[in-house]
């Protein structure tokens with residue numbers, strides 16, 4: 176039995192579909208447990224990705240990891256789950272470790288592939304500079320899957336949705352305020368990312384980065400010094416001490432490619448580097464390189480993307 | 489406020505990453521260990537700031553061997569009052585968390601702080617595990633923390649934004665960027681660190697729940713294809729036809 180936890184408070188994210196697909200791939204019957212306000216029709220669609228049943232507790236807002244842990248542990252116990260799958264996002268990071276202790280089940284944090292034939296699971300280590308294979312010693316295992324590691328796959332029909340309650344206890348965390356800038360694509364889940372560094376000279380020059388990101392439907396990111404001096408918000412900082420991402424496409428403009436920066440982005444499938452200095456270390460990690468001034472190249476690239484998009488419709 | 493800060497060692501960020509013993513062990517040859525940056529820059533420094541503003545005591549704890557006393561002295565030099573080393577060579581996060589939880593339970597700290605993850609294994613596991621073992625609330629990926637009486641007010645990362653939350657002590661908090669600024673220890677701190685108390689306690693018997701069976705280096709990139717800066721249509725065509733990412 177496989178249990179998959181997804182957060183559906185803001186609908187079904189791609190990361191949620193990935194975790195259900197992952198549950199299906201590791202085999203057996205997949206039950207999904209979730210909280211929040213997604214409609215039953217929406218939740219029933221999870222059947223198409225391999226779920227045979229969805230259990231939803233609408234009384235839990237998901238803000239307290241302790242409540243979610245109690246909820247998931249109770250369901251895991253009820254259905255006799257041998258594997259519990261999370262997305263390695265803010266919920267997975269907060270709840271999976273708690274559940275590991277509660278169930279005495281080994282945790283594979285940040286899985287990037289389905290299990291190998293010996294049962295070990297591949298994860299990034301040393302901030303993406305290497306990979307490791309983790310084996311769980313307990314009967315039960317918990318896996319949190321790094322977003323964008325596998326693609327959602329449709330394999331079935333819609334499934335049944337059941338309301339549950341009474342497992343989660345009360346919340347110890349009071350939410351005073353939620354600040355969510357509208358319209359932004361969350362960086363860890365983004366498939367396309369446009370990133371820029373100190374080579375852009377100042378925060379007033381980010382308009383062209385946002386234009387390119389918008390033309391592509393990409394999220395924006397930056398190097399550490401750029402976040403440190405306050406040109407960009409901290410949550411955009413990628414690298415060894417920032418967010419680690421693995422998008423399909425990472426475009427880096429005016430970033431030198433220091434080892435600590437590369438650590439957070441070298442899991443990207445394709446890397447494009449734009450830099451005036453042909454000796455910039457980033458070119459060694461790039462698939463496509465452009466030696467040139469970002470102030471000229473980026474607007475030109477944005478126009479080219481727009482022309483390309485126009486031919487696609 | 490009586491604060492416990494959990495610190496871990498991590499290889500210096502410029503370390504060459506290599507493996508030995510048929511790729512089953514990290515090659516420590518020539519590797520310089522530092523205090524894991526998230527533990528030092530964010531958890532420890534914010535704990536010290538809280539102590540400076542509202543009073544209290546900051547204890548650091550690490551699960552490690554005698555080789556780890558250098559990072560303990562570094563954390564003491566930055567300003568922690570005392571240190572505890574739980575004597576073991578840890579193999580998994582569960583082992584570490586169980587040791588720290590059992591120590592912390594006996595001492596009754598108001599606040600237990602960790603970094604958001606280590607930069608070598610990046611698991612984000614220890615904080616949540618300690619919280620569950622102690623049956624305490626857990627605020628993960630906190631970017632701000634203030635305390636008044638028994639109330640903590642925190643800002644934490646959520647999908648696509650931040651959230652302000654409130655919780656009663658005791659609690660466990662994992663710290664991310666934004667919490668505090670790095671502090672460089674001064675000469676006085678370094679001298680004082682030599683005489684601050686370091687208690688060594690034996691580890692408890694705990695079975696590991698997981699282990700690394702092997703490691704690998706990611707596949708090296710084939711050589712980079714250079715594109716003429718005046719021809720961005722070509723780049724877009726390659727991204728579509730060859731790389732198939734747009």
Ligand SMILES: Cc1cc2nc3c(=O)[nH]c(=O)nc-3n(C[C@H](O)[C@H](O)[C@H](O)COP(=O)(O)OP(=O)(O)OC[C@H]3O[C@@H](n4cnc5c(N)ncnc54)[C@H](O)[C@@H]3O)c2cc1C
Pocket residue numbers: 371372373374375397398399400401412413414415416417428429430431432433434435436439449450451452455467468469470501525
């Ligand atoms: C412990 C530790 C942890 C760290 N963690 C991180 C981390 O997580 N993430 C991170 O990013 N860094 C991290 N760093 C910092 C890292 O070492 C680098 O200093 C940083 O990545 C450099 O940022 P940058 O490339 O934006 O700036 P710079 O190194 O200043 O590079 C600017 C680049 O822009 C190019 N350029 C200039 N003008 C133009 C133009 N008009 N058009 C195009 N290109 C131009 C230059 O040729 C240069 O290559 C860490 C450092 C340490 C010590």
